[in-house]
Amino acid sequence: MSNKIKNIQKALLSDNYYILNKVSFDYLMKDGRWVNTMREVYDRGDGAGILLYNKEKKTVILTKQFRMPTFMNDNEDGFLVEVAAGMLDKDNPEECIIRETEEETGYRLKKVKKVYESYSSPGVLTEKMHFFVGEYTDNMKVHEGGGLDNEQEDIEVLEMPFNEVVDKLHNGEIVDTRTIVLIQYAIIHKLIE
């Protein structure tokens, strides 16, 4: 518990789908003053993303889907190329990402490797993001992927040569942070040579 904050008060602004709270608190400044502060904090749980890669084919699997918040901020058609990703159940991140990978991409992985954990947008979101990589082979494909119909997911699955993806990273076409981080991880750790 921090001794730099006290009198935390939470007011619910919305629980329409996820939870948006207005949180006020007193914060102890470096000069010794207590200052009353307010932050809006959006809680939509924790998330995970995974880069699927194949060393022999030198390919990766990415997804493409419409993301409304990006459409509202500069992304002309609203579509984003991303690693497979989903919401996470805190108790079992590995199982969740394996399930999410199968729903979105159609590949059933047996094992995945966790490589990083980070806060997605620490000024506003509670969300922690778990980063994974996993090797896939053609015989792991159990269906076409695309996401769950009952969640109105409409996901295109892209299998792409890794060097093309690296070009897209360098020319600014990849604009999802998780995807950038995981491609850079793959470069640094020479997952595909």
Ligand SMILES: Nc1nc2c(ncn2[C@@H]2O[C@H](COP(=O)(O)OP(=O)(O)O[C@H]3O[C@H](CO)[C@@H](O)[C@H](O)[C@@H]3O)[C@@H](O)[C@H]2O)c(=O)[nH]1
């Ligand atoms: N009705 C409704 N449904 C919603 C809403 N927000 C999300 N959903 C439903 O919740 C599903 C969430 O799908 P996931 O695959 O679990 O999550 P995601 O949207 O891919 O999110 C992932 O990426 C985000 C960042 O781009 C992360 O923020 C998130 O944690 C996760 O990793 C969506 O398909 C959609 O059906 C909403 O406001 N209203």
Ligand SMILES: [Mg+2]
């Ligand atoms: Mg998803």
